[in-house]
Amino acid sequence: MNNYPPGVTGREYEIAGPDAEWTETKEVYCQWEDCPHFEKEVEVELDVESYRGQWWTTYTCPTCEKDSEFDGEIETADPDEAWDNRDFD
Numbered sequence: 692m693n694n695y696p697p698g699v700t701g702r703e704y705e706i707a708g709p710d711a712e713w714t715e716t717k718e719v720y721c722q723w724e725d726c727p728h729f730e731k732e733v734e735v736e737l738d739v740e741s742y743r744g745q746w747w748t749t750y751t752c753p754t755c756e757k758d759s760e761f762d763g764e765i766e767t768a769d770p771d772e773a774w775d776n777r778d779f780d
C-alpha cells in the first residue's frame with residue numbers, strides 16, 4: 692500500500708533520496724577560472740551520493756570558497772553492490 696499517484700513508485704530520488712551516500716577521497720579541482728587554484732588537482736575526502744548508477748559530489752574550494760560539482764558513472768551497475776563496496780573508514 693502506498694499513497695503515491697500512478698507511475699510514482701516511491702523510489703524516486705525526490706522521495707527516497709540517494710541510493711547510497713559515502714565518503715571517498717577524490718581528485719578534484721576548482722572549476723572557477725578566476726581562482727588561483729583553477730584546475731589544480733587536489734586529493735580531498737568528500738561526501739559522495741549516488742542514484743541509479745550515477746554519483747556526484749561537491750567540492751568547496753578553500754581559496755575562493757566556491758563550489759565545484761563532480762559527477763560520473765558508478766563502475767558497478769548494481770546499486771546494491773555499490774552499497775556493499777562502500778569504504779567504512
Ligand SMILES: [Zn+2]
Nearest residue numbers: 721726752755
Ligand atoms: Zn577556487
